[in-house]
Amino acid sequence: MSYTSYLIQQFVNALSLGSIYALVTIGLAMVFSVLRLINFAHGDLMMVGAYGILVLWKAGAPFWLAIVGGVVASGVMGLIMERFAYRPLRGAADMTTLLTSFAVVVLLENGAILVFGPNTRPFSILRFSVPTYNLNGTLISKIDLATVILTLCTLLILALFIKRTKLGISMRAVADDLTASRLVGIKLNRVMVTAFFIGSLFAGVAGLFWGARAGKIDPLMGFIPVVKAFVAAVIGGFGSIAGAVLGGYVLGFAEVLFAGFLPPNYSGYRDAFVFVLLILILLVRPQGILGSRTRERRI
Amino acid sequence: MTDKKPVGLIILSLVVLGIIVFFVNTFANSYIKRVANLMMIYIILAVSLNLLTGFTGIVSLGQIGFMSIGAYTSAILTLSPRLKYRWLIGLPEWLQSVHMHLFPAMLIGGILSVIIALGVGYVILRLRGVYIAVATLGFLVIVKVMAENWIGVTRGGRGISTLPGYTNLWWTTGAALVTIYVVWRLVKSPYGRKMTAIREHDLAAQSVGVHAPKIRLLSFTVSAFFTSIAGSLWANLIGVVSPGSFYLWLTLLIIIMMVVGGMGSITGSVVSVIGFTILLEWLRNFESRVAVYGIHYILFALIFMLIIIFRPQGLFGTREISREQLSEFMRRFLGRGKIRT
Numbered sequence: 300m301s302y303t304s305y306l307i308q309q310f311v312n313a314l315s316l317g318s319i320y321a322l323v324t325i326g327l328a329m330v331f332s333v334l335r336l337i338n339f340a341h342g343d344l345m346m347v348g349a350y351g352i353l354v355l356w357k358a359g360a361p362f363w364l365a366i367v368g369g370v371v372a373s374g375v376m377g378l379i380m381e382r383f384a385y386r387p388l389r390g391a392a393d394m395t396t397l398l399t400s401f402a403v404v405v406l407l408e409n410g411a412i413l414v415f416g417p418n419t420r421p422f423s424i425l426r427f428s429v430p431t432y433n434l435n436g437t438l439i440s441k442i443d444l445a446t447v448i449l450t451l452c453t454l455l456i457l458a459l460f461i462k463r464t465k466l467g468i469s470m471r472a473v474a475d476d477l478t479a480s481r482l483v484g485i486k487l488n489r490v491m492v493t494a495f496f497i498g499s500l501f502a503g504v505a506g507l508f509w510g511a512r513a514g515k516i517d518p519l520m521g522f523i524p525v526v527k528a529f530v531a532a533v534i535g536g537f538g539s540i541a542g543a544v545l546g547g548y549v550l551g552f553a554e555v556l557f558a559g560f561l562p563p564n565y566s567g568y569r570d571a572f573v574f575v576l577l578i579l580i581l582l583v584r585p586q587g588i589l590g591s592r593t594r595e596r597r598i
Numbered sequence: 599m600t601d602k603k604p605v606g607l608i609i610l611s612l613v614v615l616g617i618i619v620f621f622v623n624t625f626a627n628s629y630i631k632r633v634a635n636l637m638m639i640y641i642i643l644a645v646s647l648n649l650l651t652g653f654t655g656i657v658s659l660g661q662i663g664f665m666s667i668g669a670y671t672s673a674i675l676t677l678s679p680r681l682k683y684r685w686l687i688g689l690p691e692w693l694q695s696v697h698m699h700l701f702p703a704m705l706i707g708g709i710l711s712v713i714i715a716l717g718v719g720y721v722i723l724r725l726r727g728v729y730i731a732v733a734t735l736g737f738l739v740i741v742k743v744m745a746e747n748w749i750g751v752t753r754g755g756r757g758i759s760t761l762p763g764y765t766n767l768w769w770t771t772g773a774a775l776v777t778i779y780v781v782w783r784l785v786k787s788p789y790g791r792k793m794t795a796i797r798e799h800d801l802a803a804q805s806v807g808v809h810a811p812k813i814r815l816l817s818f819t820v821s822a823f824f825t826s827i828a829g830s831l832w833a834n835l836i837g838v839v840s841p842g843s844f845y846l847w848l849t850l851l852i853i854i855m856m857v858v859g860g861m862g863s864i865t866g867s868v869v870s871v872i873g874f875t876i877l878l879e880w881l882r883n884f885e886s887r888v889a890v891y892g893i894h895y896i897l898f899a900l901i902f903m904l905i906i907i908f909r910p911q912g913l914f915g916t917r918e919i920s921r922e923q924l925s926e927f928m929r930r931f932l933g934r935g936k937i938r939t
Binding site for chain 2: 337384387388391392393394395397398399401402403405406409410412413522526529530533537567568570571574575577578581582585586587
């Protein structure tokens with residue numbers, strides 16, 4: 300295997316990891332920009348989606364139906380979360396809502412352990428019969444390719460939704476100025492619910508890819524991605540959707556770089572390096588790469 | 599608050615507390631003793647976090663990292679040299695032969711945490727709001743990853759075990775009292791007023807001449823010191839330190855206790871810690887009785903959410919329990935004298 304093909308493989312790998320982070324981060328950022336809520340339970344929506352897919356698939360549903368069903372399940376769980384945990388707390392202090400989201404994490408993860416058991420389950424729904432493409436010795440995994448392409452498609456749809464539809468425009472308005480958008484008659488509740496629902500759907504899709512990438516899922520699978528997404532959101536500038544995508548990809552590339560270039564006996568320190576990188580970025584740009592100073596004041 | 603200090607009352611309550619500590623420490627079974635010790639350690643943690651988050655308005659998810667530093671430092675210093683030669687081969691020779699008692703180890707851990715807090719705080723406290731939360735979470739992750747991977751010093755994931763177990767209720771209660779006293783005095787001092795000013799409005803505080811970065815750093819460092827002391831006590835109470843002990847669950851637990859007690863209320867934190875420690879033990883017992891594992895986490899989370907939905911500002915908000923309130927409450931509770939207006 301030549302050096303170039305190694306580089307290409309790592310590039311695709313980073314792109315696919317970054318895509319997953321981008322998907323998770325978008326949901327986090329959408330919810331944050333509209334509700335001013337940091338939802339740590341977002342990662343558990345991935346878990347709900349992945350388990351939904353697995354259950355439907357095991358029950359004999361066709362491939363596409365299982366995926367759609369799982370993703371919708373994660374959206375519905377997001378709606379339930381919004382209604383019962385976060386809506387009663389609207390306008391409370393940041394710390395309070397942040398903590399509530401932690402409580403929801405505890406609730407969902409232990410609930411999942413009770414329902415599905417603590418064990419890891421194999422997750423092979425996206426395993427195609429031939430796992431890799433071979434281009435002149437460059438091996439590219441089909442899952443990575445599917446992840447990248449499908450992520451780009453969903454991003455395109457999201458961009459169209461936000462730029463073109465009435466609901467998307469009102470969403471941006473609410474993110475920009477809550478009081479003013481209320482004054483011009485935007486229905487706040489509808490916008491918030493939509494943001495939560497779409498964010499949760501994205502989490503479901505991310506859960507599918509994350510599970511497919513690891514080949515297994517477990518009830519605690521959501522926590523690491525959501526912490527990483529949190530980092531990605533901060534790198535990109537919290538609350539900005541473009542920033543979320545950028546931050547996701549930056550993080551994906553940084554991780555693959557650390558994994559590739561750190562000596563093996565330092566590989567355990569990878570997460571530490573990620574956070575050092577984060578703090579370095581924040582030192583140069585305290586509001587994230589695409590965050591604006593004026594918005595940062597209001598957070 | 600009257601100007602005259604109620605010296606007699608303070609001495610009386612200290613004596614009563616001393617008697618309680620003496621009886622629990624001498625006669626109670628090991629389970630009760632452990633819970634009482636943990637309660638005191640949680641009080642230290644919650645009160646010092648309250649100084650940072652409640653009074654200064656800095657949302658930190660990383661304070662438990664300092665607890666980890668304190669716990670590992672005192673574990674290394676109090677472990678018997680014989681075991682250190684075997685397990686902690688990465689330590690320099692002079693450290694391997696050191697064998698200390700709890701108090702000096704605690705102080706050294708505290709000082710080390712202060713030094714680290716000065717460095718970390720200098721970098722992190724320039725950020726705002728959510729960004730501080732993420733950066734401090736990063737600090738927590740970095741500390742945990744170090745504890746897992748720096749095997750020559752921390753013994754990695756297996757942790758350092760068979761610590762001498764010096765901690766007893768006298769130590770923990772004493773440390774909790776000192777923490778409460780220092781934080782109380784700090785909060786009531788001009789520094790404390792500056793902290794509150796920064797919490798309420800950063801820019802306005804700076805415009806009237808509060809040197810915000812210095813005050814934030816002060817708050818962060820004091821909080822880190824006491825958190826580290828709590829870590830030292832914890833290490834010698836449980837007897838084992840491992841990377842997983844000082845991570846998200848403990849972070850969450852302490853923040854929950856602090857928020858439910860009321861951000862900005864020291865007495866609130868104390869009451870809330872006592873309540874939650876008992877509740878948690880009760881839920882654990884309940885769990886082992888019904889044999890549905892994990893149910894105590896679920897119930898705990900549900901109870902927290904219910905409390906916070908009905909009282910978003912916490913049980914006490916920013917108020918403290920004063921002597922007058924307490925005596926009025928006692929009077930009403932005992933049914934004597936109808937104060938009600």
